[in-house]
Structures are given as structure tokens and as C-alpha cells.
Amino acid sequence: MLRFTARRLLHAIPLLFGVVTLMFFLLQLAPGDPIQALIGDYPATPEYVAQVTKTYGLDEPLMVRYWEYLQQVFTLDLGESLASRVPVIDLITDRLGNTLILTVTAMTFAAIIGIALGVWAGVSRSRLLDHLVTGVAVGSLSIPMFWLGQMLVLIFAIKLSVLPSQGMYSTRSTAEGIDRLSDLLTHLLLPALVLAMREIGVVARIVRTSVHDVLTLPYVETARAKGFSRSKIIRRHVVRNSLLPAVTVIGYNFGFVLAGSVLVETVFGWPGMGQLLYESIRNRDNAVTIGIVLLIAVVVVVVNLITDLVYGLVDPRIRVGASTGGRA
Amino acid sequence: MTEHAMHTGLSVRDFSVALKTPGGPITPVDRVSIDVEPGRRVALVGESGCGKSMMLRGILRFIPPSVLDGVSGRAAFDGVDLAELDDRRLRNYRGDRIAMVFQDALARLNPTMPVGAQVAEVLTGGGRERDAQVAALFRAVGLDSSRAFRRRFPHELSGGMRQRVLIAIALAGDPELLVADEPTTALDVTVQAQILDTIASVVRERGMALLVVTHDLGVVSETCEYVYVMYAGQIVESGPVDAVFDEPGHPYTQGLIDCVLDVDEPGEQRVRTIPGVVPPPGSVTAGCRFRDRCPAAHDRCAVDPPVVELGPGRSARCWLRVPAETVEEAS
Amino acid sequence: MSFDPDVTGALAPRGAAPDNPGPAAPGPGTVAPVAPVPVPGARLAVRRFLGHGPAVVGLAILLLTAVMAIAADWIAPYDPQAVSTALLQPPSGEHLLGTDTVGRDILSQVIHGGRVSLIVALVTGVGTLVLGALVGSIAGYYGGRVDAVLMRITEVFQVIPSFALALIIVAVLGTNLAYICGALVMALWPQMARLVRGEVLKIMTTDMVAAARTVGHSNRRIIVSDVLPNALPPLIVQATIDLGSAILLQAGLAFLGLGDPTNLSWGDILQQAQRDLSAWWMSVPAGVVIFLVVLAANFVGDGLNRALRPTSSHL
Numbered sequence: 001m002l003r004f005t006a007r008r009l010l011h012a013i014p015l016l017f018g019v020v021t022l023m024f025f026l027l028q029l030a031p032g033d034p035i036q037a038l039i040g041d042y043p044a045t046p047e048y049v050a051q052v053t054k055t056y057g058l059d060e061p062l063m064v065r066y067w068e069y070l071q072q073v074f075t076l077d078l079g080e081s082l083a084s085r086v087p088v089i090d091l092i093t094d095r096l097g098n099t100l101i102l103t104v105t106a107m108t109f110a111a112i113i114g115i116a117l118g119v120w121a122g123v124s125r126s127r128l129l130d131h132l133v134t135g136v137a138v139g140s141l142s143i144p145m146f147w148l149g150q151m152l153v154l155i156f157a158i159k160l161s162v163l164p165s166q167g168m169y170s171t172r173s174t175a176e177g178i179d180r181l182s183d184l185l186t187h188l189l190l191p192a193l194v195l196a197m198r199e200i201g202v203v204a205r206i207v208r209t210s211v212h213d214v215l216t217l218p219y220v221e222t223a224r225a226k227g228f229s230r231s232k233i234i235r236r237h238v239v240r241n242s243l244l245p246a247v248t249v250i251g252y253n254f255g256f257v258l259a260g261s262v263l264v265e266t267v268f269g270w271p272g273m274g275q276l277l278y279e280s281i282r283n284r285d286n287a288v289t290i291g292i293v294l295l296i297a298v299v300v301v302v303v304n305l306i307t308d309l310v311y312g313l314v315d316p317r318i319r320v321g322a323s324t325g326g327r328a
Numbered sequence: 329m330t331e332h333a334m335h336t337g338l339s340v341r342d343f344s345v346a347l348k349t350p351g352g353p354i355t356p357v358d359r360v361s362i363d364v365e366p367g368r369r370v371a372l373v374g375e376s377g378c379g380k381s382m383m384l385r386g387i388l389r390f391i392p393p394s395v396l397d398g399v400s401g402r403a404a405f406d407g408v409d410l411a412e413l414d415d416r417r418l419r420n421y422r423g424d425r426i427a428m429v430f431q432d433a434l435a436r437l438n439p440t441m442p443v444g445a446q447v448a449e450v451l452t453g454g455g456r457e458r459d460a461q462v463a464a465l466f467r468a469v470g471l472d473s474s475r476a477f478r479r480r481f482p483h484e485l486s487g488g489m490r491q492r493v494l495i496a497i498a499l500a501g502d503p504e505l506l507v508a509d510e511p512t513t514a515l516d517v518t519v520q521a522q523i524l525d526t527i528a529s530v531v532r533e534r535g536m537a538l539l540v541v542t543h544d545l546g547v548v549s550e551t552c553e554y555v556y557v558m559y560a561g562q563i564v565e566s567g568p569v570d571a572v573f574d575e576p577g578h579p580y581t582q583g584l585i586d587c588v589l590d591v592d593e594p595g596e597q598r599v600r601t602i603p604g605v606v607p608p609p610g611s612v613t614a615g616c617r618f619r620d621r622c623p624a625a626h627d628r629c630a631v632d633p634p635v636v637e638l639g640p641g642r643s644a645r646c647w648l649r650v651p652a653e654t655v656e657e658a659s
Numbered sequence: 660m661s662f663d664p665d666v667t668g669a670l671a672p673r674g675a676a677p678d679n680p681g682p683a684a685p686g687p688g689t690v691a692p693v694a695p696v697p698v699p700g701a702r703l704a705v706r707r708f709l710g711h712g713p714a715v716v717g718l719a720i721l722l723l724t725a726v727m728a729i730a731a732d733w734i735a736p737y738d739p740q741a742v743s744t745a746l747l748q749p750p751s752g753e754h755l756l757g758t759d760t761v762g763r764d765i766l767s768q769v770i771h772g773g774r775v776s777l778i779v780a781l782v783t784g785v786g787t788l789v790l791g792a793l794v795g796s797i798a799g800y801y802g803g804r805v806d807a808v809l810m811r812i813t814e815v816f817q818v819i820p821s822f823a824l825a826l827i828i829v830a831v832l833g834t835n836l837a838y839i840c841g842a843l844v845m846a847l848w849p850q851m852a853r854l855v856r857g858e859v860l861k862i863m864t865t866d867m868v869a870a871a872r873t874v875g876h877s878n879r880r881i882i883v884s885d886v887l888p889n890a891l892p893p894l895i896v897q898a899t900i901d902l903g904s905a906i907l908l909q910a911g912l913a914f915l916g917l918g919d920p921t922n923l924s925w926g927d928i929l930q931q932a933q934r935d936l937s938a939w940w941m942s943v944p945a946g947v948v949i950f951l952v953v954l955a956a957n958f959v960g961d962g963l964n965r966a967l968r969p970t971s972s973h974l
Contacts (some may be wrong), residue, residue, distance in 0.1 A: 018815030019646060030831050108669040127787075142903060142954040144910050147946035150936055157938050165936070217436040225430075226450050226497065227423030229415075236449065237438050244440075247906055259820035265910050267933065278915055281830050290717075297819045304818070316481040317439055 007306045011017040017070075023290055024069045025246060028062070030286075040072050071144035078291035085285045088291035091276060096295075098168060099272035103246050103257050103267070105192040110199030110257075117200070117245065118207025121243065122215070123234050133204055140201030145260050149194040149267035161191055193266040195260055199253055206249050209240040223230075244315055251307025255300035333336040336406055337537055338387075338426075338505055340348040343401035345379075345386035347609075349532040353397040357383045360401075364505060369531060369538040373567070374558035374585065377606040380541045382508055383558070388507070389424065405505070407550035414452025423450060427498035429527070432512040433490035437482040443493045465496040470526050473651040481596055492526065499530060512547065520544075523642035524551055525633040545588045550571060555640070557581045560607055560617035567642035577636075577644030579622045602639060616647070624648055686835050707966040714962020720955035724948075728773035738762035738925055739771040750940050757940035760929050768928050769944050775924035776906045776952060779840055783905035786844035788898045791851025796890075798852070799859030810856070811873045813849045821846035825908050829917045839912065843905045854897050858890035892967035896960050903956030910949050925949050 060068075072079075078088035097257070121133035132179030143214030164170065164187050214220065215238060223233045273292055280288035346356035356379040364370045372380050384390045387410060388404040403410050413421065424430075434438045438446060448462045457653055459475075476584060490510060498506055508527060512520035522573040527553040540551060548555050548569060555572050557565040557580065565578040577580040583602040597605045604621040616622070619629040628647050630642040636649040700741035727734060736755070743762035750757045765933055798809040816824065828842035862868060863886070873880045912918060913926025914933070925945045931943035 002363045014811065015814060017773060018811065019819060022815055022819075026828065026831055053783060072847075138957055139954065142907075142950055142957055144914075144926075144929070144949050145905055146911065146914050147942065147949065148932050150929065150942045151946065154939055154942065218430065219438045222494070222497065223438075224390065224432065225388075225422055225428040226421045227501065228419070228449075231421060237441075241438065241440055243622075255790055255818070255820040256822075256926060259823040259826075262822070262826070266915065273599060277826075281826075282916055284830075286831060289827060289830050292817065293823050296823050300820065312663050315440060318482050 004312055005309060008101055008305050012305050014303055016298060018145065019294065020070060020073050021066075024026035024066055024262055027286070027290070040107075078294065079287035081285055081288045082282070083280070083285045083288075090288050091288060092223040092273060092291055095276045097271040098270065098276060099258070099265070102191055102195065102270055102272055103161050103254070103261050105188055106195035106257055106261075107199065107254060108249060109192055110203055111246070112271065113196070113202025114200045114250075115207050115246055117204035118210055118246070119234075119239055119242065121204065122211025123238070124206040130208070133208055137201035137205040140197050143197070145194060145198060146267050147189065148197060151262055152194060154193055165190075168271055187268075187270075191264045191270055194215065194236055194267070195257055195264045198260070199250070199257060202253060203249055207242055210245045211238060214238050214242045244311070247262065247314060248307060249312050251303055251310065254303040255296065257301060258296050274280050335366050336571075337368070338362075338403045339402075339407075340383075340387060341402045341404075343383065343386065343399065343403050345382055345399050346397035347382075348389070348397045348574055349397055349610075350656070351541060351610075354608075356561050356609040358609075360558070360561070360563050362563065364537050364539045366537050367535050368554060369528070370540070371552040371554045371555045372539065372541045372558055373543060373545060373548055375543055375584075375602075375606050376469065377608070378558050379561040380558050381610070384428075384456050384507060384509055384539075384541060388422070389430065391483050423501040423503070425501075425503050426505045426507060427501050427503035429494050429506065429508040429511045431492075431496045431513045432484060433487065433494050436494055437490060440484055441480045443480055443490075444475075447478075447493065447496045447500050450497060458482045461500075462496075465499055466605075467495045468494075468499065468530055470522070471496065484613055486519075488523060491515060491519075491523050495523075495527060495530070499534070501586055502534070503536060505537040505539065510539065510542055511540065512544070514541075517605075521550075527551065541627070545573070545584055553651060557584070562645065563619065563647070564618065565644040567638070570584050573643055577638050577642065578646045579648070580618050581644075581651075583621075610611065616645075678688050694748050704901075704966040708962045711962045711965050713958040714965070717955035717962065718957030720951055723775050724955075725777060727770055728777045731771045731774055733936060734769035734973060735764075735770040737767040738768065739763060739767040746777060747935065748936055751939075756944050757938070759928070759938075759941055760934060765928065765944060767943055768781045768923055769925065772923055772928060772945065773927040773948070773952075775919065775922045776909065776949070778836065779843065779909045779924075780905045780956070782840040782903040783843040783847065786840065786849045786900045787901050790798050790844060790848040790893060792855050792887060792890075792894065795852040795855025795857075796859050796887060799856040799863065800878065800882050806856070809852075809949055811825060813852050815844065817849040817853075821904070822908055822911055826915065826917065827913060830913055832917055834912075834917050839909060839917075839919060841939035842912075843908055844910065847901050847904060851894070851897055851901070854893060858893055859886050862886050875909070892963075895967065897966070899956055899963055903953040903960070906949060906953050906956070 001167050012062070076089050078092070080087055081091055084091070089238060117136070121130050124130065126236050153165040156163040168185050168187050170187075220233060220237055223237045226234070261270075262274035264270065265272045266278045269275070273295075276293045277289060279285070340360060340362045342359045343357065343360060344355055344357050344359050346353045358379075360383055361380075362370070362372070364421050372383070374380050377416060382391075386396075389410065389558075390398075399411060405426060410418070410421065432483045437443065444462055444466075447465055448458055451458050451461050453461065462478060463473040466478065471477065471489060472512045482493070485493070506527070511527060512523050515523060524547055527538070527540070530536075537593050538551070540547060542548065552569050555567065555569050556563050557572070557578065559580050565572060565576065565581045567577070573585060576585060582603075587602065602621055607617060607620065614632060615630040619625040622629070626647065627658075632649060633645050635641050635643050637643045638649060660924070696868070741763060743764075744861065745754065745756065745758050746762045747760055748754055748758040748762075754764050754766065756769065758764060759768070778915075794809055798806040798813075819827075824847040825839075825842040828845055831840055832838045859882075866879060867889075868885055871885050876885075909924065910926035910929065910959050913924045914930045918927045918928060925948055928945035929942060931936065932945070936942060
């Protein structure tokens with residue numbers, strides 16, 4: 001396990017390095033003056049331009065700048081927002097918590113609903129149900145997430161007035177404790193569901209296929225030969241093993257959800273990182289925009305790493321040797 | 329239940345299995361009759377593809393409905409037709425009264441469950457008592473019975489150990505009949521012998537009946553009293569093991585024995601000397617199914633050969649065993 | 660499959676039944692290098708495609724959208740950019756789908772918006788296919804270090820979620836249509852490259868490639884004339900699915916204000932709609948058309964999968 005962990009870690013480092021490099025060269029490709037790219041369309045005083053030039057060492061050769069950029073990024077210095085003059089890292093950490101509340105809730109929804117649907121469709125002998133789940137899955141992959149959010153706001157907030165449409169808490173609410181939590185939950189329900197929608201489809205489909213596959217495996221017949229009922233076989237021998245691919249999908253897709261939260265937060269006025277990103281795009285505040293995308297990439301790398309480790313924990317075949325490999 | 333009164337063991341009569349295929353239904357098992365009386369050790373031999381495993385699956389109802397076209401005939405255990413049991417009652421037979429040991433033990437064990445737990449889940453008791461039972465079963469099949477060993481996963485065991493775990497699972501329900509489907513295939517030769525010893529001894533100790541399916545005649549002579557030889561979905565010969573091996577009644581049986589004699593020295597590469605392959609089901613319409621490969625094939629073999637009684641409990645399905653004058657009558 | 664060898668033996672063509680039951684007997688599915696399944700006759704593929712209901716519906720939707728986009732200038736009742744004094748009007752006889760906040764006709768915007776979606780989808784689809792095929796086939800064909808380096812690069816692009824990657828590129832470089840398409844290609848190519856690489860690796864093990872090598876064909880010739888054509892079916896399927904992804908991603912970008920200001924798209928309409936969601940006539944039609952077109956692309960992709968790769972598992 002230790003060797004497995006070390007190997008995954010060693011794999012993650014060059015990846016992060018690559019992402020930072022990509023971001024650096026993207027900035028170099030920006031049209032016109034690199035200073036312009038950094039400060040966007042903001043009217044800047046000559047002194048400020050000089051300061052930026054110096055801070056970013058824009059008068060130095062490319063490789064020197066690259067080296068300095070790397071150092072900065074790895075010390076978590078992502079520069080300063082040009083709109084608010086606040087360090088980017090502070091802006092992001094302020095909002096990150098709210099985004100995590102939303103995305104983790106969405107992933108939890110996706111896992112629970114997706115697995116339930118997938119197992120249900122997988123073990124059911126009804127073709128109709130099977131087609132239905134597959135249909136929902138394809139539909140959820142085809143629907144624009146933010147539009148689904150708009151539709152739910154239209155129905156539940158505007159027409160039915162049963163759920164709030166904007167923000168994280170009611171504006172004039174002074175509720176404390178439990179009431180505040182329930183206020184948060186009512187605000188959370190719609191955006192989290194919208195954000196989960198695509199993943200529900202993905203998870204359901206993969207679990208369904210996996211259940212189908214596991215059901216044909218020889219050891220399931222062993223369980224049948226033991227005289228177990230179908231439901232006992234499914235509970236004891238099929239579900240757990242079918243969930244292995246779901247672990248990977250849920251983990252690996254966290255990045256999609258994080259990126260998707262940009263759209264969902266915009267629809268629901270959720271005060272998270274996505275909304276910050278939206279504002280930074282509108283303001284051409286590139287330091288913030290790049291900072292957020294870098295952070296998303298870092299989170300993806302970290303979550304993928306955790307996913308691999310969790311997979312190693314739940315699948316005993318991986319746990320022992322690195323050499324046994326296969327995730328079949 | 330009244331049927332328990334009849335201890336007749338497994339009795340299969342005119343049993344056929346039909347499967348759905350893209351090219352229409354085929355019948356890999358064609359009107360087969362066998363008996364496994366309580367406490368008897370019976371072998372079913374034949375090459376791969378001759379329908380042995382399919383017959384077992386048909387009898388014990390392991391063929392998925394998506395593939396199964398239907399079965400006919402009767403397969404009864406202690407007088408109860410297995411085909412007529414509902415799911416719940418069928419489950420009472422599986423594991424508890426008829427247990428199975430499969431080949432390919434790695435695939436047959438749940439990869440994510442410790443082997444001890446896979447044996448334990450067959451037992452009904454709980455807690456420490458169950459633990460002790462599992463340990464006893466592990467000892468009975470020649471495995472390390474320590475807790476640490478029982479907590480290991482299938483992929484951490486050798487092929488022989490895994491096969492022993494499967495035997496322990498089969499024994500856990502204390503069945504009356506143990507059905508072993510090629511239990512030693514894919515193991516190396518020394519391990520094969522050990523596994524067979526284990527099966528033979530546990531069956532004898534517990535007074536179980538054994539039905540072992542194999543293509544290996546060595547297995548048969550070491551463990552069984554009675555043998556059925558199957559070819560292309562039919563039983564072509566049956567009889568007490570010694571009698572059949574001393575004086576085979578069917579050229580196919582002779583061929584199988586010759587193969588063993590040719591390569592009796594231990595070695596994994598077994599050169600088969602019967603030329604040709606088992607005809608796939610559906611390709612034979614009439615006549616002896618072995619005639620394309622038979623050294624003694626004759627014109628009359630184009631007609632279905634009769635089953636000829638060769639002595640007490642012995643028969644062969646071959647024209648060679650039919651006295652000359654009756655041949656003329658028949659043709 | 661949990662079948663014992665008897666069944667597979669039974670289903671195999673005559674003479675192909677496993678004749679040695681010993682440990683060395685090759686099991687079903689382990690039949691080593693076989694020439695790739697030849698692309699079925701075009702007529703057969705077309706018949707299979709047309710036999711799959713959703714695929715036909717999908718194709719019809721895509722064709723209809725294409726006609727609508729091409730003929731937009733004649734079909735649309737108004738100039739989509741023309742402002743009027745009828746601000747935020749619900750649907751009426753005059754404006755079948757109402758008007759937006761500056762009085763532009765929504766129906767005309769929806770009709771014209773199809774152009775952007777189709778251009779984006781086609782350019783991105785082709786771009787992804789070309790770039791993915793290039794990187795994937797080089798990695799798969801040469802293997803070793805070339806493969807390791809190329810796959811590491813692919814992974815860097817893949818680790819940034821496609822939407823985030825497209826967004827950052829457009830945000831930094833600019834929002835004209837060319838940049839948008841380029842950004843989407845950057846976001847979508849890694850998956851294609853991996854797919855191509857996998858297919859190439861499969862084909863590389865076949866006798867055909869070995870033969871071409873023995874004859875002394877150049878690497879480039881082998882890749883272009885032997886390897887890629889055989890890898891094509893799954894690539895076409897993936898490219899079709901990428902069409903849908905591109906439309907979705909572009910809509911998302913436009914919704915965040917990263918649309919080409921000179922070419923209004925469906926996503927731009929939804930951005931407008933966000934300002935006042937109670938004006939349902941803005942959000943509903945644009946979203947429905949995006950959903951339908953993406954769904955159609957996925958249906959067509961599935962249909963092509965059935966038609967071109969009859970042995971692979973379906974959705």
C-alpha cells in the first residue's frame with residue numbers, strides 16, 4: 001500500500017507541474033502586450049504598469065520568468081486581483097468553502113441517487129426500467145446544466161414559490177443554529193441537484209453496466225450454488241463489487257462538478273468560487289481567472305490521487321502488490 | 329416433507345437440454361440417463377464440448393433463461409423432480425443437499441471477500457460457534473485453519489488452496505451429493521492428485537455421494553466406482569469403473585484409455601490420439617455420432633446404434649456390440 | 660460470461676471446437692491477434708443505422724437544424740440583432756417567441772443561433788479528430804518514450820476539466836469564434852487521442868502491420884494507409900459525441916459572457932434570460948433547442964456505434 005501511494009504521488013507531481021506550465025504559456029500567448037493580458041482592460045496608470053512589469057519580471061527573458069512563475073505558484077502566490085487589489089489566493093480561499101459545500105453535496109447526491117438507480121436498473125429484469133435509466137442517463141448528458149437550473153428556478157421559485165432561487169441564506173434571516181442550517185439546506189437543494197444531474201446519469205449508467213457484468217461472473221453462480229436467494233446474492237456479492245467502478249467515476253468526475261459549479265453558482269447566485277470566476281471574467285481580471293482554474297486543476301489531481309488510494313482500500317486485489325494491477 | 333423418505337439419490341432419465349443460438353436451437357444434451365445412488369461415487373467422462381457440464385447445469389438449473397431453450401425428461405433427487413421446484417424450494421436443495429465444486433476456483437470466489445467469510449456465509453449458526461465450524465472445515469480440506477489465513481483474499485492463495493476453499497464451501501452445507509465439475513483442471517499435476525485425494529476422503533468420511541465430471545480418466549480410476557462415458561451429448565457407455573477400463577465396450581472409451589496410456593508419464597502436454605473433434609450439437613442428424621472419428625466405423629453406423637446391455641450395470645451404444653444376426657434384422 | 664467451455668464449443672463453427680481440454684487450451688476471448696473486424700459493407704452499415712429509431716430521429720433533428728441555420732436569413736422573421744421598442748414582450752402574433760430586454764425577436768435569435776452552434780460543432784469535431792488522431796497514432800505507433808511523453812502531455816490537458824480549460828483559453832485569448840473553436844479543441848482532444856492510441860495499439864498487433872513492415876513501407880505510410888483506416892469506426896463515433904459536447908461547452912461559455920459578440924448563439928440568449936428568469940419565453944426555447952441538438956448528436960453517435968461496430972456493447 002505504501003509503495004502504491006508513493007507511486008501515485010510521484011505520478012501526480014509532474015502533472016501539476018505540467019498544468020502550471022500550461023497556464024504560464026497560455027498567458028504568453030495572450031494577444032498584444034503581456035501586461036495588457038495581466039491587467040486586462042483595466043485603465044492602468046503608468047506607475048502601476050511599471051510595478052506590474054517589475055513584479056512579474058516582464059522585462060526578463062522567458063525562461064527566467066517561467067522559473068519565477070513556478071516559484072510563485074508553488075508558494076501559493078497567485079498574484080493580486082486587479083479589480084479589488086486583494087491577493088488572489090485570499091479571494092479564492094474566502095469562496096472555496098461555499099463551493100465545496102455545493103460540490104460535495106452534489107457529489108453525495110450523485111453517488112446515492114446514481115448508485116441506487118444503477119443497481120435498480122442492473123438487477124431488474126424489466127427491459128423498460130433498463131431503457132428508462134439509460135434514457136435518463138443520456139438525457140442528463142445532453143441537457144445544458146445551467147439551463148436545467150434556470151428551468152427549476154422558473155418552476156420551483158417563480159411559479160410555485162416553494163424554494164428560494166438565489167443565494168445561500170435568506171437575505172434578512174437572523175436565524176441561528178438549526179434554523180440557519182435548514183435555511184442553508186433549502187437554498188442548497190436546487191443547485192446541488194442541478195450540479196448532480198449529469199453525474200447521476202453517469203454513475204447510474206456505469207453501475208448498471210457493472211451490475212450486469214458482475215451478475216454473469218462465475219462467483220455469482222457459486223453463491224447460487226450455496227442456495228442463496230437472488231436478493232441475498234445481490235446484497236452480499238453483487239452490489240459491493242459493482243460499486244468499484246463507481247468509486248473511480250465519482251472521484252475522477254469531481255473536477256467536472258467543480259468546473260460545472262461555475263455555471264450553477266451563476267444561475268443560483270451562490271456566493272462561491274464560480275461566481276468569483278464569473279466576475280473575474282466580466283472584469284477581465286485574468287490573475288483571478290487563472291488562479292481559480294489552477295486551483296481546480298490542483299483539486300482534480302488531489303482528488304484523483306485520493307480516489308486511487310480509496311480504490312486501493314476497497315479492492316483487496318490492489319491493496320497488496322503493485323504488480324497485481326488490473327482493475328477488472 | 330414426505331419426499332425425504334425416499335433415499336434414491338440423483339436419478340436422471342431421458343434428460344435433454346436445448347439451448348437458444350442465433351442459428352436456431354441446439355441440443356447439447358440428448359436423452360441422457362444417469363443414476364447416482366446415496367453414498368456412491370460416480371464419474372462422468374468425455375472430452376470438452378461433449379455436453380458433460382451442460383448436463384450438470386441443466387439438472388441443477390444453472391442455465392440462464394436467456395440461453396436455455398428448454399429441458400425435457402426427468403431429473404429427480406430423492407424422488408423429487410428438480411425441474412418442478414419453485415425458486416425457494418430449489419434453494420433448499422442447492423448447497424444443503426446438492427453442493428457443487430466448480431473448476432477455475434479464482435473466478436469462482438468473490439475477489440473482494442475474505443475466503444473464511446465465503447465459507448462462513450453458508451453456515452447458519454453465529455459468532456464463535458460458526459467460527460469454529462469454519463476452522464474445522466478448513467482443516468478437513470487440508471487448509472491452514474488459523475484466523476489470519478481465513479482472512480486472506482482469493483488472489484492471495486495458490487490455485488490448489490482456492491480449490492480447497494471451494495470444497496470447504498461445498499461441504500459447509502453438509503450435502504448428500506457433492507457434484508464436482510472438472511475440479512482439477514488448470515492445476516498442476518501434483519496438486520491435482522492432492523485435491524482428488526481430499527475430495528475422495530471427505531466424501532468417504534461423510535458418506536456423501538459424489539458425481540465428478542472430468543475428461544481425465546486418472547481421476548476416475550482413483551476416486552470412483554462407476555463411470556458414464558459421454559460423447560456428443562449422449563451416454564455412449566456406462567459400467568463399473570474396473571470393468572469398463574479392463575474391457576471398454578465402445579471405441580470412444582477405448583480411444584480415451586489409449587490417450588492416457590500413451591502419455592502416462594507426468595507431463596502437462598497431453599497428446600490426444602483420437603483424431604478429429606467432437607461434432608458440435610446440431611451437426612449430427614442420424615447415426616452414430618462418433619463414426620467420423622471411429623477406427624471401426626462401418627456402413628451400418630449411419631443408423632442410430634442401439635444401447636446394448638453388456639453385463640450387470642454395463643451397457644454401450646455401439647453396433648460392434650450387437651450380435652451379427654440382430655444386425656441383419658435391424659437393417 | 661460464466662459459461663463452461665461446452666457452450667462456447669457448441670456455438671463455435673464446426674471444426675473450431677476446442678480440442679484439447681488441457682490447461683493450455685485457449686479460452687474464448689483469448690484468441691490472440693486476429694485481424695480487426697473489417698468495416699462492414701456500407702450498405703449494411705446504413706441499414707443497421709436506419710434500423711435504430713433514435714439514430715434516425717437524431718439525424719433528422721441535426722439535418723433540420725442545419726437547414727434552419729443555412730436558411731436563417733430567409734426563415735427568420737426579423738434581424739436577430741435589431742432592437743425595437745417592444746421590450747421583454749411575451750409571445751404574440753407579432754413575435755412568436757416574444758422579445759428580449761432590448762426588444763430583439765427571440766425566434767429570430769434562436770434561428771440564427773443555430774449557425775454558431777453548427778459551426779462550432781463542426782469545426783471542433785473535425786479539429787478534435789485531426790489533433791487526436793495525430794497525437795494518438797504517433798504515440799501508439801512509436802510507443803516507448805514518444806508514447807510516454809505524449810501521454811503525459813495529454814494527461815496535463817485532461818486533468819483540467821474540459822469546461823475550465825475552454826473557459827480559461829477564451830477568457831485570456833479572446834472571444835471570437837475562431838478562439839472559441841480552438842479552445843474547445845484543446846478541451847476535447849485528449850480523450851480522442853487516448854482512444855486513437857488504444858485502437859492503434861490493438862491494430863499494431865495484427866499481421867497486417869507486420870506484413871506492411873516486412874514489405875518495407877514507411878512508418879507514415881503504414882499509419883495513414885493501414886492503421887488509421889482500421890481505427891476509424893470508434894473515432895467517428897467519438898467525434899459525433901464530441902459534436903454534442905462542443906455545443907454544450909460553447910453554450911456554457913456564452914452563458915458566462917464568453918460568446919462571440921458579433922454572432923449571437925443560443926447560450927447568449929440564455930445569458931440574457933438569466934437577468935429575468937420569469938421571462939420564460941427567453942429561456943425555454945433556447946434551452947430546448949440546445950438539449951434537442953445535443954441529444955440528437957448522442958443518438959446519432961449511438962446509432963453509428965451500432966452500425967459501424969456491431970460487436971461492441973451499446974449504451
